[in-house]
Amino acid sequence: MKKMRLIVMTVAATLLLLSLHTLKEGWPQRSAQTFSKATIQQGASGKDVVELQGRLRFLGFYEGKIDGQFGPKTKNSVTWFQWKFGMKSDGVVGPKTKLKLWEATKSWKPTAADVPGGQSAPARSGGSGSGGSGGSSSSSAGSAMDKSNKLGLTANDIKIMANAVYGEARGEPYEGQVAVAAVILNRLRSPEFPNSISGVIFQNRAFTAVADGQIWLTPNERAKQAVQDAIGGWDPSDGCLYYFNPVTATSKWIWSRPQVKTIGKHIFCM
Structure with a gap:
């Protein structure tokens, strides 16, 4: 009887650990529905960068062309996004950044502007002050x-x-x-x-x-x-x-x- 209880408890504990592991690892899997598992950083290119640029532009963090090239402008946008969302601002797109970006852009859907060669989004005004010394009309x-x-x-x-x-x-x-x-x-x-x-x-x-x-x-x-x-x-x-x-x-x-x-x-x- 004791042996049977031990087996049952062992099985239950194993299932619990598996469940917790699944919950813990679930967030990178959700982002993997779109991004690959590769870390994206400056110098990278390809589909992951295209999606990265598209999602960042959807949120207003990226204003450049969708070209699939992770250059200085893309890194700057990633760093800005990470800082705004309370993350380590290193410009490297790992699992946590992918998940946060995916969560923030669930309603994003690629358009013609989100493929290499597409038209860039209209530039938004940087804002201007009024009056003050040196103010412009x-x-x-x-x-x-x-x-x-x-x-x-x-x-x-x-x-x-x-x-x-x-x-x-x-x-x-x-x-x-x-x-x-x-x-x-x-x-x-x-x-x-x-x-x-x-x-x-x-x-x-x-x-x-x-x-x-x-x-x-x-x-x-x-x-x-x-x-x-x-x-x-x-x-x-x-x-x-x-x-x-x-x-x-x-x-x-x-x-x-x-x-x-x-x-x-x-x-x-x-």
């Missing part, structure tokens, strides 16, 4: 959008620029904030730097706000307007590619750069 805002189109900037590019300006210079005078945005654009145009906004901003050791996480703070209208004014053609830095705070700068190299002007606490240099 509606005509100048329109001019800024025209310039952004000529530069090939997406709504997501403009958003992450506002994040960078806010993280780097929110305590600076308005002119200094526009100058920071102008430096980003000057780097975009320079052959010495990456040829995308996200590439410029997330280049290794390029901006303190990226290193300390302040890049993910929500920018205010002032920072957004500073970006629009820089896109519109205002460059208070006079073409500079670098800037630094002399109080906190520890790099001997940055001190060797030709200095052009000081705005607020930042020295702008070539």
Whole structure:
């Protein structure tokens, strides 16, 4: 009798463990209904990346073309999504990120725009402030959008620029904030730097706000307007590619750069 009870208890315990294991492993299986089991990260390509871009664009985190190529823009969008959903913001799409993305986009269905070569989604306005020092009129805002189109900037590019300006210079005078945005654009145009906004901003050791996480703070209208004014053609830095705070700068190299002007606490240099 005791032996029979032991067998029954063993079987019951085994079934319970199997059930718990199934529940625990169920979440990656649900995401596997669409994504493969492979980890998706920068440099990857193929169907997983196409779906990743489509779902991120459905949520408004990705504004680029659906091309199936996991480049800097896609990584930036993944990092932004992970941060917004309280996850580790490393830009690597593993099981947890896949599940969270799947849960957030259950109503998503691929359209013609979600296949390589399809039309990209209409760019959303990056927002503009009203009034304030250096504020632009509606005509100048329109001019800024025209310039952004000529530069090939997406709504997501403009958003992450506002994040960078806010993280780097929110305590600076308005002119200094526009100058920071102008430096980003000057780097975009320079052959010495990456040829995308996200590439410029997330280049290794390029901006303190990226290193300390302040890049993910929500920018205010002032920072957004500073970006629009820089896109519109205002460059208070006079073409500079670098800037630094002399109080906190520890790099001997940055001190060797030709200095052009000081705005607020930042020295702008070539």
